[in-house]
Amino acid sequence: MKLTGAQVLFDALQQENVDTIFGFPGGAVLDIFDELYRRKIRNILVRHEQGAIHAADGYARVSGKVGVCLVTSGPGATNTVTGIANAFMDSIPVVVLTGQVATSLIGGDAFQEVDITGITRPCTKHNFLVRKISDMGRTVREAFEIARSGRPGPVLIDIPKDVTRATIEETDVSYESSLNNNHRSVSIAEDCVKALDMIRQARRPLVISGGGVLLGRASDKLRTFVKKLNVPITSTLMGLGAFPASDPRWLGMPGMHGTYYANMAISNCDLLIALGVRFDDRVTSRLDAFAPHAKVLHIDIDPASIDKFVKSHLSIASDCKPVLALLNEWMDDKDFSIPDEQTKAWIEQIDKWKKFAPLTYCQADRIKPQFVVETLFRLTKGEAIISTEVGQNQMWAAQFYHFDYPNSFISSGGLGTMGYGFPAAIGAQVARPDKVVVDIAGDGSIQMNIQELATAVNYGLPVKIVILNNGFLGMVRQWQELFYGKRYSHSDIANVPDFVKLAEAYGAVGLRATRPGEVETTLKKGLETPKTVIMDFHVEPEEGVYPMVSPGAAITDMVLNKIT
Amino acid sequence: MEVRENTISILVNNRPDVLARIAGTFSGRGFNIESISANITRNPEVTRIIITTLGSKETVIKLEKQLTKLIDVLDVKDLTRANAACREMVLVRMKLSDENQVKIMQTVDTLKWKVINMDADACILEVTGGKKEIDDALALLEKMGMDDFTRTGVVAVERK
Numbered sequence: 001m002k003l004t005g006a007q008v009l010f011d012a013l014q015q016e017n018v019d020t021i022f023g024f025p026g027g028a029v030l031d032i033f034d035e036l037y038r039r040k041i042r043n044i045l046v047r048h049e050q051g052a053i054h055a056a057d058g059y060a061r062v063s064g065k066v067g068v069c070l071v072t073s074g075p076g077a078t079n080t081v082t083g084i085a086n087a088f089m090d091s092i093p094v095v096v097l098t099g100q101v102a103t104s105l106i107g108g109d110a111f112q113e114v115d116i117t118g119i120t121r122p123c124t125k126h127n128f129l130v131r132k133i134s135d136m137g138r139t140v141r142e143a144f145e146i147a148r149s150g151r152p153g154p155v156l157i158d159i160p161k162d163v164t165r166a167t168i169e170e171t172d173v174s175y176e177s178s179l180n181n182n183h184r185s186v187s188i189a190e191d192c193v194k195a196l197d198m199i200r201q202a203r204r205p206l207v208i209s210g211g212g213v214l215l216g217r218a219s220d221k222l223r224t225f226v227k228k229l230n231v232p233i234t235s236t237l238m239g240l241g242a243f244p245a246s247d248p249r250w251l252g253m254p255g256m257h258g259t260y261y262a263n264m265a266i267s268n269c270d271l272l273i274a275l276g277v278r279f280d281d282r283v284t285s286r287l288d289a290f291a292p293h294a295k296v297l298h299i300d301i302d303p304a305s306i307d308k309f310v311k312s313h314l315s316i317a318s319d320c321k322p323v324l325a326l327l328n329e330w331m332d333d334k335d336f337s338i339p340d341e342q343t344k345a346w347i348e349q350i351d352k353w354k355k356f357a358p359l360t361y362c363q364a365d366r367i368k369p370q371f372v373v374e375t376l377f378r379l380t381k382g383e384a385i386i387s388t389e390v391g392q393n394q395m396w397a398a399q400f401y402h403f404d405y406p407n408s409f410i411s412s413g414g415l416g417t418m419g420y421g422f423p424a425a426i427g428a429q430v431a432r433p434d435k436v437v438v439d440i441a442g443d444g445s446i447q448m449n450i451q452e453l454a455t456a457v458n459y460g461l462p463v464k465i466v467i468l469n470n471g472f473l474g475m476v477r478q479w480q481e482l483f484y485g486k487r488y489s490h491s492d493i494a495n496v497p498d499f500v501k502l503a504e505a506y507g508a509v510g511l512r513a514t515r516p517g518e519v520e521t522t523l524k525k526g527l528e529t530p531k532t533v534i535m536d537f538h539v540e541p542e543e544g545v546y547p548m549v550s551p552g553a554a555i556t557d558m559v560l561n562k563i564t
Numbered sequence: 565m566e567v568r569e570n571t572i573s574i575l576v577n578n579r580p581d582v583l584a585r586i587a588g589t590f591s592g593r594g595f596n597i598e599s600i601s602a603n604i605t606r607n608p609e610v611t612r613i614i615i616t617t618l619g620s621k622e623t624v625i626k627l628e629k630q631l632t633k634l635i636d637v638l639d640v641k642d643l644t645r646a647n648a649a650c651r652e653m654v655l656v657r658m659k660l661s662d663e664n665q666v667k668i669m670q671t672v673d674t675l676k677w678k679v680i681n682m683d684a685d686a687c688i689l690e691v692t693g694g695k696k697e698i699d700d701a702l703a704l705l706e707k708m709g710m711d712d713f714t715r716t717g718v719v720a721v722e723r724k
Contacts, residue, residue, distance in 0.1 A: 117581060118584070121581070121584060121585055121588050122588050122592050125635070126634075126635040126636075127581075129581075146635055151633075179635070180577070180638060302633070303629050303632070304626070304629035304630055304632075304633055308626060
C-alpha cells in the first residue's frame with residue numbers, strides 16, 4: 001500500500017504519542033491539513049503562528065511532553081521564530097513543523113519561501129529539511145529524540161510541499177533513528193562522595209535550584225534532599241514551584257528583583273549547592289561579587305553551563321535527578337545529616353534578614369498590583385497554574401504568588417517575551433483541563449497576542465487573564481524613572497483599549513475593577529465563571545518592583561523601596 | 565587570559581548544513597574564523613573541519629563545549645598544544661621581469677619550493693609548510709614582485 005508524505009508524518013507523530021498539536025494552515029501545508037482532517041489527532045487552531053509556538057511551549061512545560069506546532073512556509077514559519085528562540089533560551093522541548101515550497105523551487109525566491117532552517121539555525125537545538133519522503137519517518141523520530149534528550153530544546157522540521165504529496169511503499173517506511181548517541185555515560189558515584197564531603201563541612205549552606213530541576217522532573221527528590229539536610233533554599237524564576245514556597249526553609253527568588261534575604265544568603269553562604277541553574281545575569285548581577293565566600297557545587301545536565309560564568313569547586317555534568325536520588329539514598333544509609341549546632345548561627349542570621357526586609361508594599365487609594373496577585377493566590381489556594389507576560393507583571397507574580405507545586409509557573413525567563421503568557425496559558429489549559437489557569441499580564445503585553453482570545457473561546461478554554469493595567473510599559477517606565485531622569489520615552493501607552501468590550505467582542509467575559517474594594521469580588525467572579533475571562537484591574541500607574549539591584553551592581557546592593 | 569591563535573579540529577557528520585552550523589557557532593559566540601579547511605576522512609560519512617581562531621585558553625574551552633553540544637559534531641580537539649603535525653599551502657603568482665627572475669628561481673631552489681606554472685611574464689609558485697614558514701615565504705615574495713596569492717587553511721594529523 002502506498003502512503004503519502006503527509007500520512008507518514010502523522011503515523012510518525014502517532015508513534016511519538018502526540019495527541020495534540022497547535023497549528024495554522026497555509027499553502028505549503030495544504031496536504032498535511034488534508035490528512036489532519038481524517039485523523040483523530042487534535043489540532044488547536046490559533047489566530048497567529050506565534051500563538052501556536054507559545055501554546056506548544058506552555059503545553060510542554062506543564063505536561064512534560066514534547067509540544068508540537070504546525071505552520072506553513074514563509075511568513076508562517078518566520079512568525080514562529082520568536083517562540084522558537086524563547087523555547088531555546090528556556091530549554092523547552094518543542095518540535096516545530098514548517099511547510100516549505102517544493103524541493104524544485106527551493107533557493108529561487110519562490111512565493112512564501114524562506115530559508116527557515118538558516119534563520120533558526122542559531123536558536124534551535126537542531127533542525128532538518130526533509131528532502132525525500134524516505135527521510136520523513138526517521139526525521140520525526142530523531143527530532144523528538146533531540147528535543148527531549150539531555151538539555152531539552154526546540155527542533156524544527158522543514159517539509160517541502162512535494163514531499164508531503166510524494167508516495168512511498170508502506171513497507172519502505174522507516175522510523176529508525178540514525179543518531180550517533182554521543183552519550184558520555186557519566187559516572188556520578190565518585191563525585192557524589194566528594195559532594196557529600198563538601199556538604200558535611202558546610203556551616204552556611206544554601207541550595208539554589210533552577211529550571212533544570214523542573215525539566216528533569218526532580219521536584220520530589222529535591223524536596224527530600226533539602227528536608228534531610230534542613231538547609232535554606234532559593235530558586236530562580238525558572239525553578240519556582242520545585243520546592244514549596246510555604247516551607248519555612250524557602251527564601252524566595254534571588255537576583256535583580258529577588259528577596260533581600262535570598263540575595264544576602266547567597267552573598268554570605270560558604271557552600272552554594274546549585275541544581276539545574278545556569279547562573280543567568282538576572283540572578284548573578286556583578287559576577288565578581290557573586291557568592292564570594294562560597295564553594296560552589298554545580299550540578300547541571302549541560303557541561304557548557306558549568307564554569308561558564310561562575311567557577312565551580314566541584315561540578316557534576318548530569319541530570320540532577322539521578323544525582324539527588326543517589327545523595328538521598330546515601331544520606332539515608334549513613335544516617336547523614338549536618339549537626340544542628342553547625343548551622344544554627346546561619347539559620348538565625350537568615351531569620352534576621354527575613355524579618356529586616358520582607359517583601360512589602362503599601363496599600364493606598366489606587367489598587368496595588370501586588371494586592372491583586374496576593375488576593376489571586378489566596379482565592380486559588382495557590383493551586384492554579386500561573387503564566388505571566390514580561391516586566392513588572394512577571395516580577396510581581398513571581399514575588400507574590402507562592403508556588404507549592406512543580407510545573408505550575410509558566411514564564412518567559414531567558415528571552416523575556418512579551419505576549420508569551422496568554423498563548424502559553426492556552427497550551428497549559430489544553431494540557432490540564434482540570435486546573436485553573438491564569439495569565440498575569442500587563443496592558444502592554446496582553447495586546448501582543450490578544451487575537452488568541454478567539455482560540456480560547458473557540459475551544460471553550462476557561463483561561464483567566466488578570467491584567468495589571470497601569471497604562472505603561474511598566475518595567476521600562478521603572479528603569480526610565482530610576483536611571484533616565486523620569487524621561488518616559490514611549491513607555492506611556494495610556495490609550496489602552498476597553499478590555500471589557502474587547503473580551504466581549506471575542507465572545508469572552510470581561511470584568512473590571514477600579515477600586516481596591518472591588519479586587520476580591522472581581523477575582524472571585526472571574527474565577528467562578530467557567531469561560532474565558534479578562535479581568536481588567538486599573539492599578540497604581542507608577543508602582544515599582546522592589547527590591548531592585550541596579551544593572552552591574554552586586555546583589556547585596558539592593559534598593560528596597562521607592563525613593564520618594 | 566592571554567589571547568593566542570588556536571587550531572581546533574572538529575569531526576562532523578558529512579551533511580549539507582553542518583558547516584553552516586559550525587560557522588554560526590563560532591560567529592554567534594564572538595569568534596572569528598581565521599582559516600578553515602574541510603574534507604572527508606577515511607570514513608566518507610565523516611568530515612574533518614580544522615579551524616584556526618584567536619582567543620584565550622579559557623574562551624576556547626567554552627567554545628569547545630558549545631561545539632560538542634551540536635548534534636552533528638562527533639569530536640572536538642584543541643590541537644594548539646597537542647602533539648600534531650600542521651601544514652598549510654599557498655599558491656603565489658609572481659610577476660616576472662629580467663630583474664627578479666633569477667632571484668626568484670634561486671630562492672625557489674634553495675627553499676625547495678615548486679614552480680607549478682611558467683609564462684613569459686608570470687609564474688605560479690607552490691609553497692607548503694608550517695604557519696611560520698608560509699608567513700615568512702609571503703613576506704619574502706612580497707618584496708620580490710608578488711602579484712597575488714591564495715592560502716589554504718590548516719591540515720593537521722596528530723602524532724601517535
